[in-house]
């Protein structure tokens with residue numbers, strides 16, 4: 385494995401991720417592309433919560449100029465690895481309005497990779513409708529080739545057949561196709577948030593942020609939480625609890641799924657990591673299931689309340705992930721559980737303005753008619 389510079393060149397001096405500053409030997413073994421704008425700031429937000437907790441926000445929403453959010457760190461490792469293996473194209477998977485698919489389309493195109501995505505259904509109703517429409521149009525503007533499934537059942541044949549077709553076409557052009565896991569959560573994507581956790585630790589050690597009693601974040605495919613656990617699990621405890629708020633139902637997003645990803649990331653770096661972890665220094669992981677509502681992409685009254693209260697203070701949350709995570713934090717604070725505590729909220733949704741193709745109608749016309757009609761309703 386080789387360290388890649390921003391153009392994929394070897395040995396180019398570029399911003400180093402916290403993973404490499406903490407474990408310099410890894411830089412010679414793990415491929416990395418500097419795509420984002422790191423470290424992201426940790427800011428104190430006064431006056432937002434009702435119950436007296438001290439709220440800080442990790443501004444991951446500003447993780448990249450072209451698109452922010454929690455996928456940028458994952459893609460720095462995923463795209464570097466794909467390029468190292470000679471990929472000219474990527475295929476991934478996500479919901480209709482997936483932030484992961486959009487981030488992969490934007491940053492993949494920036495690296496000269498073509499991006500196909502198999503999209504599975506999610507509720508197309510307000511307030512999520514505008515979000516799905518905007519993400520799809522921005523994805524199309526970035527060159528995304530969507531393969532839309534009308535049902536979950538359709539996923540089981542659309543994914544393998546699309547993969548096979550693209551794999552054959554890449555092979556015919558002497559190129560390679562790389563599959564990027566849903567949410568960017570596999571061993572390599574998890575390195576991104578291992579690095580993110582180390583970045584938080586380093587910010588605390590430099591005095592740029594205090595130690596935290598708890599970190600709240602949204603839990604989807606699990607790579608962010610798994611990486612964060614590894615990054616915060618150094619010898620010095622900097623946070624006692626991670627509260628991962630489930631936005632997808634069981635059996636996805638379980639303790640076991642998070643542990644599997646953390647284990648896979650550790651195994652991936654393998655012998656190149658000459659550090660022993662102390663289990664005692666790992667934050668406790670609480671998976672919070674009460675704020676999921678009817679399922680992935682279904683809004684809840686608590687999330688809508690969180691969304692508008694956060695907007696009052698200039699934080700732009702999304703209905704599917706961050707609003708549910710924030711509603712859990714709000715409820716814990718209101719119940720008095722966080723009185724006198726210091727809490728970090730991981731703002732994982734991009735706040736960068738999106739480049740959407742000039743002609744939205746044209747973009748919508750490239751989607752199946754039932755989907756275009758559903759997105760234009762309301």
Ligand SMILES: Cc1ncc(COP(=O)(O)O)c(C=O)c1O
Nearest residue numbers: 483567604605606607608705732
């Ligand atoms: C805005 C946002 N927050 C949080 C998450 C959850 O991250 P993970 O899938 O790594 O659990 C996602 C995943 O798509 C996301 O888009």
